[in-house]
Amino acid sequence: MNHTTGVPVNSSASTKERILTAAESLFAQRGFEGASLRQLTAAAGVNLAAVNYHFGSKDHLVEQVFKRRLDQLNARRLAALKHITGQSETTLEDVLSAFIRPALDLSHDGGGGLFMRVLARAFAEHDDSLRKFLSENYGHVMRQFTAEFARLLPDLSKEELYWRIDLVTGALTHAMSGFGIIQRKSDVSETIHREQTAEHLIRFAAAGLRTP
Structure with a gap:
């Protein structure tokens, strides 16, 4: 669990899976517009470059x-x-x-x-x-x-x-x-x-x- 965002994080999962899991939780909580990439990277424990590498946008x-x-x-x-x-x-x-x-x-x-x-x-x-x-x-x-x-x-x-x-x-x-x-x-x-x-x-x- 990321205690800053309240999003569950599995540290053993791949970077891509962690991003997807964090995104799913944030989108459910805050909507697509309401969830920022900064919140996402904090929840997944990754940097913005990792998000761009795996997903592009x-x-x-x-x-x-x-x-x-x-x-x-x-x-x-x-x-x-x-x-x-x-x-x-x-x-x-x-x-x-x-x-x-x-x-x-x-x-x-x-x-x-x-x-x-x-x-x-x-x-x-x-x-x-x-x-x-x-x-x-x-x-x-x-x-x-x-x-x-x-x-x-x-x-x-x-x-x-x-x-x-x-x-x-x-x-x-x-x-x-x-x-x-x-x-x-x-x-x-x-x-x-x-x-x-x-x-x-x-x-x-x-x-x-x-x-x-």
Whole structure:
């Protein structure tokens, strides 16, 4: 822990990883504009030259904070989707599970909860360059899921389907943030609570997607 900034620092991690971890924490606390490079270098225990060497610019650093988490998340999503795509026995719940469960797993992994706050910042601050980066790098993931949803919901127009998927994604982001009114009870394990969250969200999303 860096006692000056309150950011956890793992001294055994590589310089690049320390910078990314410190940046994720600062972005969650102070936003992309509010977190300065001076604060970042102090939190990570590095100099500005190290930040420039590994990332070149603050914008690229922001992108790499997202890439570190989202590459892993979307690889898991696509692997789960690959097993069920196009099969006659595949249900809407199966596709939602492939979309939702890896995201909930990420939100409870080490540092995942902090990343959810960074993600919320991205939506709140309306950063157009970041939105473009996310669309260009991860838009193909949503297109693959949307194609499978469309196959299973042939009566929905493309526009209606996009509206519903957007709302499902919003509900998932809310569930991942842990800010909802349903909090884990002290006698319920983290694993069981996460499974309960997944089951409720999948049922809720399936009902919304199926509505005529």
